Amino acid sequence: MIRKEADVVWRGDGKTGQGEITTQSKALSGVAYGFTSRFEQGKGTNPEELIAAAHASCFSMALAFRLAEAGFQARELKTKAVISMEKEGGGFTIKESKLTLEASIPEIAEHKFKELAAEAKANCPVSKLLNAKIILEAHLMKPTY
Incomplete structure (x- = not known):
């Protein structure tokens, strides 16, 4: 453990x-x-920002592992997570985590990229922890040689 x-x-x-x-x-x-x-816009961090950082980093690592298992290696995975929190009743609820990925992965087909990204989204430990809708936007960037 x-x-x-x-x-x-x-x-x-x-x-x-x-x-x-x-x-x-x-x-x-x-x-x-x-x-x-x-x-508001004060200095310091907050729980939602930390959850966003945790989700983006967890997903990126999970995808890196999935890619390696499938015989690929990313040049770069840039993941942004946006946590949406709404007022509900007397408090607030996190409604979703939206992951946006820009990836540079040599020689991977679009369908395989989408498949592996979806697996990483579903199986990263932070995704499993969150009891919220998780959205993934994955974009494969064309390699620049």
């Missing part, structure tokens, strides 16, 4: 309080988050 951790410290109420996030690897160490970074 692999375990990864993050620690959060929050001080104050939900609107005016402030938090700090530190990850096990220390890639994030005391990174600020709060109401303004989540619902």
Whole structure:
């Protein structure tokens, strides 16, 4: 079993309080988050941004593994994840994660690329974790030699 951790410290109420996030690897160490970074344009990060980063990076790695198993190697996989959150009742709900992929993969057919991307979307651990609609847009970029 692999375990990864993050620690959060929050001080104050939900609107005016402030938090700090530190990850096990220390890639994030005391990174600020709060109401303004989540619902406005304040400095710091927020849970939805972190979920987007987690989903995009997980999907990209899953696709890299799928490609290797099929005999391909990507020159580059550029994945953007957009998390959509909507007001629902007295709170908010994450409604979807939209993945947009631009890939440069030599000698792969479009149908095989789409098949492997769909498998990676369905099987990356973060996709399995999210209880939301997950959309994937995958674009194969023509190689520039």
